[in-house]
Amino acid sequence: MGRLSFFLLALLAVVGFVNASSLTIQSPRFTISSSDATQLRSEQLSLTQKPDALKLGAKDALKLTFQVVDKEEGKGLQPHQTFLRFYDEVSGEEGIQPVKVTASGKAKFELNMARPPLSIPPTTSANPLKVTLLIGSFTHPPVKIDLFDLFLPESLPAPQHPEEPNFHLLPEIHHTFRPDQKLPPKFISAVFAAAVLGGPWVVLLGLWTQIKPSTPRLFSPHILPFILSLTAFEGLLLWYWVALKLGDVLLYGSILGVVTAVTGKNALSTMSDWRLAV
Structure with missing residues (x-):
């Protein structure tokens, strides 16, 4: 029952809106004047036929007056909304x-070209704006009346912001990469790797022959730990080259450095005792 009542009320409202009297305007007139208040053109507007296109200069002003009335009662009233639409059919x-x-x-509307409103669309000297009157009311059907065509001075280009060039498209950057590094032959790499790894041992053995140590003394518990610590350093460098990172090498190297220093000092002391004994 509630839905039926709501439907009947809505239907009555629609019927009442359709049967409501419509709005119109009376005594529409426009006047164009110059900056010194000289009247350039003034005419009564017709609701059935548009006048010749209006044209405003850079300092001219347009004044439009009319009265909104109820067609049946002929009484003036205030609608809820009244607008002028300026439309460019080309753009x-x-x-x-x-x-x-x-x-x-x-109603009275004034358009002064010395201070044009910001909502006016950009204009050209070739295309006029279509000016339409739009009237809206809660109690009357809407009204749309084509008033006239209007030529306005051509719009000036928008002023350039000081930082606008910073947002322009910059030229594309082309990078020139160096050619891939040329690797030496594997044989040469192997020779230099053997020289780096074996060089210290050649120098050590050369110095060792100068003191002519006996073989049993070379494997003495006072000498052998130093030899093994040097070998461990060589293995650490090789491991770093293959897999380790620099932080790991510094950690392990610091530990081996302490061991090598202790064993080396012990080995030198032992060898000095041997030379004094000889």
């Missing part, structure tokens, strides 16, 4: 300007 851009209407329905 498709439009601008909307509100029009103030008094309680008696009298």
Whole structure:
């Protein structure tokens, strides 16, 4: 039952809106004047036929007056919304300007080209703007009236912001990469790797022959730990080359350094004792 009542009320409201009297305007007139208040053109507007296109100069002003009335009662009233639409058919851009209407329905709109509103679309000297009056009311059907075509001075280009060049598209950056590094032959790499790894041992053995140590003394518990610590250093460098990182090498190398220093000092002391004994 509630839904049926709501439907009947909505139907009655629609029927009442359709049967409501419509709005129209009376005594529409426009006046074009120059900056020194000289009247350039003034005409009464017709609701059935548009006048010749209006043209405003850079300092001219357009004044439009009319009264919104109820067609049946002929009484002026104030609609809820009244706008002028400025539309460019070529670019498709439009601008909307509100029009103030008094309680008696009298309306007045002024367009001064010395201070044009920001909502007016960009204009050219070749294309006019279509000016349309739009009236909206909660109690009357909406009204749309084509008033006239309007030529405005050509719009100036927008001023350039000081930082605008910073947002322009920059030239594409082309990188020139160096050619891939040429690796030496594997044989040469192997020779230099053997020289790096075996060089210290050749020098050590050469110095060792100068003191002519006996073989049993070379494997003495006082000498052998130093030889093994040097061998461990060589293995650590080889491991670093293959898999280790620098932090691991520094950690393990610091430990081996302490061991090598202790064993080396012990080995030198032992060898000095041997030379004194000889």
